[in-house]
Amino acid sequence: MKTIAQFAIGYEQLLDAEGRACGDLPPFANDADAMRRMYSMMVLCRLFDTKAINLQRTGRLGTYAPCTGHEATHVAVGAAMRPEDVLCPVYREYGTQIWRGVTLTEILTYWAGDERGTDFAGPREDFPWCVPIGSQTPHAAGVAMAFKMRRQPRCAVAYIGDGGTSQGAFHEAINLAGAHRLPVVFVVVNNGWAISVPVAQQTAAQTFAQKGLGNGVPGVQCDGNDILAVRKVMEDALERARSGEGPTVVEAVTYRLSDHTTADDASRYRPQGELDAAWQREPLLRTRRFMEQRGFWDESREAALRADCVAQIEAAVHGYQNRPAADTDHMFDHLFAHPPAALGEQMLTARQYGKTGSH
Amino acid sequence: MKTIAQFAIGYEQLLDAEGRACGDLPPFANDADAMRRMYSMMVLCRLFDTKAINLQRTGRLGTYAPCTGHEATHVAVGAAMRPEDVLCPVYREYGTQIWRGVTLTEILTYWAGDERGTDFAGPREDFPWCVPIGSQTPHAAGVAMAFKMRRQPRCAVAYIGDGGTSQGAFHEAINLAGAHRLPVVFVVVNNGWAISVPVAQQTAAQTFAQKGLGNGVPGVQCDGNDILAVRKVMEDALERARSGEGPTVVEAVTYRLSDHTTADDASRYRPQGELDAAWQREPLLRTRRFMEQRGFWDESREAALRADCVAQIEAAVHGYQNRPAADTDHMFDHLFAHPPAALGEQMLTARQYGKTGSH
Amino acid sequence: MPRVTLVEGINLALARALADDPDVVLIGEDIGVNGGVFRATAGLQQRFGALRVQDTPLAEGLIGGMAVGMASQGLKVVAEIQFMGFLYPALDQIANHMARMRNRTRGRLTCPVVMRMPHGGGIHAPEHHSESLEVLLAHHAGLRVLCPSSPARAYGLLLAAIRDPDPVMFLEPTRLYRLAKQDVLDDGRALPLDEAVVLREGDDVTLVTWGAMVHDTLRAADELMNEKISCEVIDLSSLSPIDHDTILESVGHTGRLVIVHEAARNAGLGAEIAATVAEKALYDLLAPVVRVTGYDTVMPYFAMERSYILSVARIVDAAKQTLQG
Amino acid sequence: MPRVTLVEGINLALARALADDPDVVLIGEDIGVNGGVFRATAGLQQRFGALRVQDTPLAEGLIGGMAVGMASQGLKVVAEIQFMGFLYPALDQIANHMARMRNRTRGRLTCPVVMRMPHGGGIHAPEHHSESLEVLLAHHAGLRVLCPSSPARAYGLLLAAIRDPDPVMFLEPTRLYRLAKQDVLDDGRALPLDEAVVLREGDDVTLVTWGAMVHDTLRAADELMNEKISCEVIDLSSLSPIDHDTILESVGHTGRLVIVHEAARNAGLGAEIAATVAEKALYDLLAPVVRVTGYDTVMPYFAMERSYILSVARIVDAAKQTLQG
Ligand SMILES: Cc1ncc(C[n+]2csc(CCOP(=O)(O)OP(=O)(O)O)c2C)c(N)n1
């Protein structure tokens, strides 16, 4: 039998678990400001996560999906994207979103079960959180199709989890993107688990980077806790996309250091040893060490950063808790640009019986 | 960047377009009877196709999906399977079905819009034709899951077209099969077209054999007009499956020498030159030449075969045209094992107004 | 004024929309060179290019999803689903995203998408090619659902659908695609949304129907007229929202209501109409409402479709029944 | 006799079915070690092994499709869809295959599948976790649709569903999973299919409802009783087929009908009930039928769900309205 096609998947790592450079560093790694900005955002995410979990535990927030452990991936993707690009997130990629302008208040408002949280003042064209797993990936392909049709030098970025790659929609989106060489990057955040299902049960694929091969789309894997590697790989993929060479599947290997959501108890299914080991590879300390080695960072900067983050978070919580109340018209206001007349009657009924339903 | 995974797709061809052996022949290729049986089935399919198209053109059959050009693939798959395996076809793989025991009368009855055509007297566990493209592939995975659970040494085989591979369901099925190493083979019949959409517009994938790589499932491509190659590749894949090594994606590269269905006019979208060229690679003559070279076949056998096929087909058409009429109860008889009482009333209405509806 | 079939009326409207608005994009399976399996998009790719009239890969879920993405960028996507039985894989995108994007983002992102698809049986097609699934769409808030009954209405409603800034499901009665021709002025005028149409005025019974059944219902009305029974025939046209006012007004006048639809009876859209009358016009009713519908069986393969699809005779008998009741 | 919650009743029934019949297989997302996000399958994988209680990849379409394949081999598949909003990708398999396999093969291949899924809102869950989509299933012939309202009914109906040789959609009222406990005898006895249950007899108004709303409706009946209005409360229980006889009989007695459901009003299942009454019991009606339902909006994010989900007050007012009409 002769061989008619061959494929390879590369792996990128630039920073080891101790924060030592272990590859050719990209320019931004030597840019103190750039590195500080990224690290600061990672810390903000980590502290925000703790706060949000705390709000949920104390009844002041609904179910919340934490991001602890994913900060390097999320922030690096944000840093690699341009403001005019469009993001199609899943539900926990706050690092990318905040980088792009989504506010902490909006995030809290969303998880409080309030649609106003998805009306980002910031990246107006970014998609909101997407709960039906996988269904955001064709959106990104469609956005990229619009960019292509209009010859705009913009890219779409879709996130998806390791579990999400089992959804057919993901493959359909990749296939379209491949066939049309669309400017889109699919970022698979492989955090080891889809709620209780570990990667090995989800798929026989050795990597998630290879998920595009069947549809003619190349892939690359990187250490998702290595902010340099993720940003580098993303910049390359975005550059490829922007220059008309088509889509890429980027796999970022990280770990979900939290429960799946605050409604989940990971100790039911996840070995403690695995979690402990994963903490050894977590992204914040690694980045900080790298910056300290280069003289970009020190204890006093750290203290100032943390104080600043806490203040930001407090302000956001305050803004969130003091947002104007929504009345029952909220349910009807944005269903249609031109609402059918009959809805008016129901709007009146809703006003009459607001907040009396079972729960 | 280091390489962490590599993949290759092989191509199998054993017979060139002139019917000359061009590889290591498998044992069955030297078995005159085996070869005659396969060739005879190919000819039967070709003649049946002509007849069915003729019946449709003369108003004696509904829309029909021809198989001309696909005979080598279809018959080889049938020959490679065991009777106790289960087939999940699409809609044009008559060669496999007839090999497994589906009758010509049943096929005609189906295309006459009569459910009784799918009540195969023959392979009782085989799936009927599946119109919603792609949706048959998870069925095959499910069947294979049942085999695995019951430790039965049986395999499921799912067909899918080049166009069908764009459906997410196909990838979902492959992924499950890979994760559980299920005994299933996915046969992609790449006939160049999905109605009017050529392969190059359907996907960026260089081959369809690689469609499983993203889900950790190996693939192999073969010349789908080369009955030796298809059977060999299928036997290997089925053997792999049966011995617990898991699924394979087999791509058979052939060509749709007909319109998509009798409701289609391929001349609207398909270059005549491509069609003419494809006829040079068609499977029947090639197989016959191979057999003649080996002394397995001659003109008189050919004449006898054709006469026999025509007689079989005539008998089938007769059986089909003289099947008992169905009454309106037909619509209600097999909805449920235990039909809800209320259906009875509707059954009476249907009796009263049978055959009066618009059309 | 061109005399055109319903499918040609659709073609005219699509051409007009593509010519008028550079943001209009057509996507679907085989809609390009092939012009669609029913020829609704014939000639459009040649005229407007392969990006504005785009063959998609074979995946309805993708069609729905890419439409959402494209629409979020302000493109007006007109997507074709080849047959209504293949709508299912697109429902997730339709229900979970199209219908909700405006609401969930408080108007920040919108979804100006038209999903066109054949509706109903009667053309001797294979399994899954003859479905009437309007209720699956109509039940979802955030969508409009339209179903034209003539070439002119197809033309005008499709333009209205494309120009509406929200998602519209556009069901095209397969049986009518080539049934009859009508003069259609290609003047770019849209018909109003959300309105039922009284096709024929009458005094004794109100007959409400839509799509292909409009024709059988009109024939039934003719037959009934021969027996001096005067029917008011309403083409529902907008399957969601339903123009209940027009129906209620008619029932207020006739006191009798027959609802005719090809879809299965159980939880069909006819139920919504009957229920609303039972709520809002009970005292107008001189006789029980009658629904004349498809049976609660799966749509049979086509040899049986004439027995599944309801007949003029059934409509006539139902109307008479209301006059006895 | 164990005192159990509704979700525990389901767990008991599943354990019983697995123990009784080696062909019973459970599939779904996170149903294995994790025991399901609502713990309906807690402990079952430990007891019956990882093949009989199987975590699937994250793909609802696959769950539907593999269930069809497994069932064709005679396995009795009980599949869990994690939340009803994630049902959409499985609808193609449910409607185009599960519901049709017996019919299209004339009984040669069958589809003994139970699709279990949470139904309804009220638990402060994120978007898409609170849907009431029964009508999408009920409209499809070839399926049964059940919705229990108590631990004992959940236990008995689930056993009936699993033992039935045809596909059954089993909607579990999320809000009731842990609401209250009830004595449930784990005796393997199934409840009858296709039957509504009169939970409370009464003379003035018939209240028909199902699932979680049964509880609010009973509370409304209590309140109404304080005002000397006697309600007959019917738990529909079988959402398809609907046991119209039980409803018609009750309306024959009371002359008044209020239908209560959480799902959106337009083309909701309440319409089917009202329509049937308007057809078959018009002359029994002393007042217009009233439907008390969800609004025709998308299910809002949870901060607004108390305003979306209808209240005891609305039911009470509706019943009173029928007494004035
Ligand atoms: C279509 C769909 N099915 C099921 C769910 C329930 N669900 C929410 S998150 C999740 C697991 C996702 O895992 P993964 O894709 O790896 O993302 P992660 O949570 O690890 O970031 C599941 C099953 C859903 N949201 N959507």
Ligand SMILES: Cc1ncc(C[n+]2csc(CCOP(=O)(O)OP(=O)(O)O)c2C)c(N)n1
């Ligand atoms: C879900 C679905 N969408 C659309 C169709 C209509 N359709 C029937 S066959 C076909 C093309 C199939 O092409 P391919 O998979 O290559 O198979 P081939 O016909 O070439 O054998 C299409 C679009 C369908 N049957 N099912």
Ligand SMILES: [Mg+2]
């Ligand atoms: Mg994950």
Ligand SMILES: [Mg+2]
């Ligand atoms: Mg093909």
